[in-house]
Amino acid sequence: MTDPIAGLALGFGNALTLANLGWALLGCLLGTAVGVLPGIGPALTVALLLPITFKVGATGAFILFCGVYYGAMYGGSTTSILLNTPGESGSIITALEGAKMARNGRAGPALATAAIGSFVAGTVGTLGISFLGPLVVELALQLGPAEYFSLMALCFVTVSAVLGGSALRGLVSLFFGLLLGLVGIDLQTGQPRLTFGVPELLDGVNVVLVAVALFAVGETLYLAWRHVDAPQEVRPVGRVSMSRADLRRSAGPWLRGSLLGFPFGVLPAGGTEMPTMLSYYAERRLAGPEARAEFGKQGAIEGVAGPEAANNAAAAGVLVPMLTLGLPTSATAAIMLSAFQSYGISPGPLLFEQQAALVWTLIASLYVANVLLVALNLPLVGLWARILTIPRPLLYAGILVFATIGTYGISNSVTDLVLLYGLGLVAMGMRRFDFPTAPVVIGMILGPMAEQAMRQALTISQGDWSTFVTRPVSAAILAMAVLALAGPRLYAAFLSRRGGG
Amino acid sequence: MNGPGPVARARAGLPWPDLAAGLFVLALGGLAVWQALAIPVSPIYAQVGPKAVPFVVAGGLLLLGAGLVAQALRGGWSHELEEVRDAPPANRRAFALLLAGLGANLLLIVPLGFSLAATAQYVLVAAAFGSRRFLRDAAVALVLTLAAWFLFVELLGVNIGAGVLEGLVLRALGREPPA
Numbered sequence: 148m149t150d151p152i153a154g155l156a157l158g159f160g161n162a163l164t165l166a167n168l169g170w171a172l173l174g175c176l177l178g179t180a181v182g183v184l185p186g187i188g189p190a191l192t193v194a195l196l197l198p199i200t201f202k203v204g205a206t207g208a209f210i211l212f213c214g215v216y217y218g219a220m221y222g223g224s225t226t227s228i229l230l231n232t233p234g235e236s237g238s239i240i241t242a243l244e245g246a247k248m249a250r251n252g253r254a255g256p257a258l259a260t261a262a263i264g265s266f267v268a269g270t271v272g273t274l275g276i277s278f279l280g281p282l283v284v285e286l287a288l289q290l291g292p293a294e295y296f297s298l299m300a301l302c303f304v305t306v307s308a309v310l311g312g313s314a315l316r317g318l319v320s321l322f323f324g325l326l327l328g329l330v331g332i333d334l335q336t337g338q339p340r341l342t343f344g345v346p347e348l349l350d351g352v353n354v355v356l357v358a359v360a361l362f363a364v365g366e367t368l369y370l371a372w373r374h375v376d377a378p379q380e381v382r383p384v385g386r387v388s389m390s391r392a393d394l395r396r397s398a399g400p401w402l403r404g405s406l407l408g409f410p411f412g413v414l415p416a417g418g419t420e421m422p423t424m425l426s427y428y429a430e431r432r433l434a435g436p437e438a439r440a441e442f443g444k445q446g447a448i449e450g451v452a453g454p455e456a457a458n459n460a461a462a463a464g465v466l467v468p469m470l471t472l473g474l475p476t477s478a479t480a481a482i483m484l485s486a487f488q489s490y491g492i493s494p495g496p497l498l499f500e501q502q503a504a505l506v507w508t509l510i511a512s513l514y515v516a517n518v519l520l521v522a523l524n525l526p527l528v529g530l531w532a533r534i535l536t537i538p539r540p541l542l543y544a545g546i547l548v549f550a551t552i553g554t555y556g557i558s559n560s561v562t563d564l565v566l567l568y569g570l571g572l573v574a575m576g577m578r579r580f581d582f583p584t585a586p587v588v589i590g591m592i593l594g595p596m597a598e599q600a601m602r603q604a605l606t607i608s609q610g611d612w613s614t615f616v617t618r619p620v621s622a623a624i625l626a627m628a629v630l631a632l633a634g635p636r637l638y639a640a641f642l643s644r645r646g647g648g
Numbered sequence: 649m650n651g652p653g654p655v656a657r658a659r660a661g662l663p664w665p666d667l668a669a670g671l672f673v674l675a676l677g678g679l680a681v682w683q684a685l686a687i688p689v690s691p692i693y694a695q696v697g698p699k700a701v702p703f704v705v706a707g708g709l710l711l712l713g714a715g716l717v718a719q720a721l722r723g724g725w726s727h728e729l730e731e732v733r734d735a736p737p738a739n740r741r742a743f744a745l746l747l748a749g750l751g752a753n754l755l756l757i758v759p760l761g762f763s764l765a766a767t768a769q770y771v772l773v774a775a776a777f778g779s780r781r782f783l784r785d786a787a788v789a790l791v792l793t794l795a796a797w798f799l800f801v802e803l804l805g806v807n808i809g810a811g812v813l814e815g816l817v818l819r820a821l822g823r824e825p826p827a
């Protein structure tokens with residue numbers, strides 16, 4: 148079903164049942180909590196919740212996951228404002244101005260503008276999903292395996308080489324993920340690959356294990372390595388309200404941030420760093436002289452409202468390629484994709500036809516989650532901030548308890564735990580040397596799909612590799628991938644030649 | 649390039665950590681090549697065999713590892729990272745305690761079951777992060793690990809065998825622990 152209005156009518160009918168509202172509420176509560184807690188994020192949480200796919204139907208599970216995903220975006224801003232330690236990468240910019248506002252006793256308005264901005268952006272983003280999604284599906288239905296492979300290649304390049312500090316390190320992360328994805332039985336020929344003769348590895352490396360190692364064990368090890376005994380300061384919340392002036396100053400940034408963030412999320416580039424940064428610079432430039440003086444000093448509310456909206460809109464946008472093409476561009480989306488696989492549902496354009504009820508219920512529940520979240524976050528933000536007073540030693544030790552049980556539960560095997568802690572050490576090294584972690588998860592989950600698409604394409608072309616460049620759409624996508632990889636470097640070389648003479 | 653100039657770099661010597669990271673990636677590539685060679689030839693006809701992609705990935709890792717090593721030999725990248733420049737000195741005590749916690753869990757989880765093993769781990773990890781109140785930590789840990797066990801077993805339906813403590817609690821609730 149690709150008519151958005153009919154789809155939404157169907158979706159809301161399902162999403163507003165008591166059970167599904169319950170899943171949404173549970174997801175929102177959990178998501179906000181993990182968003183607030185430093186050290187855990189939505190990717191880890193969804194990974195730990197994956198076993199629920201064996202017990203609960205697909206609709207309930209995905210409503211829960213999406214609630215966690217949206218909720219973590221709301222909660223993350225609380226932490227960056229009150230602690231000045233961003234809970235996840237999209238909140239880094241929020242921390243810039245938000246923490247300064249909190250230091251000046253304006254934590255309340257900062258939290259309020261973040262929550263309402265998240266709501267505006269989440270709603271704009273979800274509207275975008277509802278109306279853009281079906282259009283993308285219509286286009287995607289025309290694509291064959293060759294085009295799909297090229298799309299995935301583009302996705303690989305953008306998530307690893309375009310974002311982050313260094314293309315080289317991003318690509319290393321991606322290839323590490325591809326390597327992990329190869330472990331196990333080859334689906335087409337039944338041959339064991341990269342198993343080192345260990346029978347436990349025939350089933351492949353478990354997604355939960357890798358996510359937990361990367362996001363919980365590695366992070367905790369790194370924090371211990373860098374640990375300094377010093378109490379952390381949590382700024383008081385104060386009254387969460389906005390003056391008329393605050394509202395007037397926030398409205399523009401909310402809308403601009405939303406409109407800026409969403410396209411970035413939809414593009415296979417993914418990532419929330421770029422739109423939040425762009426929104427920050429845009430708002431600083433557009434601000435009146437009075438507000439501009441507050442930037443970087445007392446903290447300007449525009450610098451919280453804009454980036455926070457951009458962050459949430461981009462996060463919503465990421466769901467478009469995930470639902471319509473089956474392309475995950477963030478770690479959380481990649482883990483949700485593996486949840487689809489565990490239900491035997493193959494995400495992609497056919498999802499909207501074969502699983503119309505599921506997709507539209509999911510989208511409708513995103514609207515529901517947004518309303519729930521703004522209600523949970525505006526009046527109750529003081530309660531959420533209490534979570535921040537949990538002593539660090541207890542918090543980190545607790546994260547490892549859940550990491551351990553989540554992994555041990557896969558097959559009650561100590562081998563898994565050894566693998567978990569070993570990969571955790573690797574992840575700690577990645578953190579120390581600034582290797583991004585998201586490309587590992589994306590490579591691991593998307594890699595096998597890309598290989599399958601490539602083999603299908605080559606089977607259709609009877610082994611002719613030129614099929615990827617002679618089919619015009621595929622060639623155009625591959626050209627974009629090459630441009631994304633080489634473009635920035637060529638440009639830099641061009642600039643340095645012109646500058647250096 | 650906005651790192652230190654060639655003089656400062658020469659004084660600092662080779663960035664050994666960066667070099668080690670590069671060599672690690674190279675070794676990973678080597679490992680991948682070895683494992684790709686070990687894939688048996690498929691008896692089933694396929695246009696693209698099971699070996700092709702593993703070789704591409706292995707080759708990619710070797711190339712990227714070489715790139716990192718080259719970057720390390722030209723001064724490395726760590727000195728450009730703000731987080732590394734401003735980092736406090738390594739806390740070996742905390743790190744060792746945390747590793748001890750993970751080790752304790754590995755050793756104890758089979759004989760004692762999840763809750764007790766994870767409690768030992770919890771106390772050691774909390775100590776790593778500077779906690780001195782071991783009794784409080786142990787009490788928190790017992791409640792938390794039991795709650796986590798029941799959450800995963802009862803609500804998520806994960807099969808984790810009942811250990812010593814879980815068995816006691818289940819019997820106290822008048823239920824027979826699963827085998």
